[in-house]
């Protein structure tokens with residue numbers, strides 16, 4: 001059975017809640033072209049980073065050409081070499097290929113060095129998306145690695161953690177109602193959002209576990 005948070009993962013940018021500023025920046029950039037671009041999406045856990053990354057990837061690449069690395073420390077220099085080779089060929093269907101690298105603050109020094117060159121010549125059918133829970137550039141990486149050469153090659157999208165409690169509470173309550181897992185007033189959902197630090201995934205996990213039944 002699919003978890004609630006996967007079942008209700010937004011499949012388009014209109015469905016991403018509470019991130020209006022970030023979404024308008026994304027839409028503006030997208031209107032100027034999908035490929036030849038790397039994105040750097042930062043924000044707190046469960047606020048929509050991977051969701052946005054997958055939506056972005058889907059604009060130009062069919063599902064089989066969307067490659068997702070759950071954690072940047074899985075990415076080795078030889079993997080980046082392989083990606084670069086693969087990048088020279090277009091995909092079928094929409095034609096593009098996308099690479100999503102989650103937990104990007106875990107990128108290793110040698111990989112970052114290898115990526116710098118690659119990110120300067122991204123073909124127009126390729127889109128690379130990094131996501132991270134770490135904000136800002138200072139102390140982004142371990143080992144005193146300077147983040148600015150990498151980040152300056154990316155379009156930076158910062159997700160907010162502000163003003164989400166009410167939006168997520170209403171959204172999660174609607175889901176709970178349609179799944180027959182609801183039994184508590186809206187205030188309980190706002191409380192849930194606060195207890196979960198506005199992590200929508202965590203809220204939906206709690207609802208899945210029956211915590212909002214009366």
Ligand SMILES: Nc1ncnc2c1ncn2[C@@H]1O[C@H](COP(=O)(O)OP(=O)(O)OP(=O)(O)O)[C@@H](O)[C@H]1O
Nearest residue numbers: 005008009016017045046047048049050051200201
């Ligand atoms: N802004 C949002 N609007 C609607 N649903 C959301 C939003 N953010 C998160 N969700 C819900 O929470 C789930 C997890 O979101 P997502 O994977 O995008 O989080 P994340 O920011 O990548 O978190 P992490 O840092 O833990 O990887 C989604 O499948 C979706 O159901």
Ligand SMILES: [Mg+2]
Nearest residue numbers: 049050102131
């Ligand atoms: Mg994620």
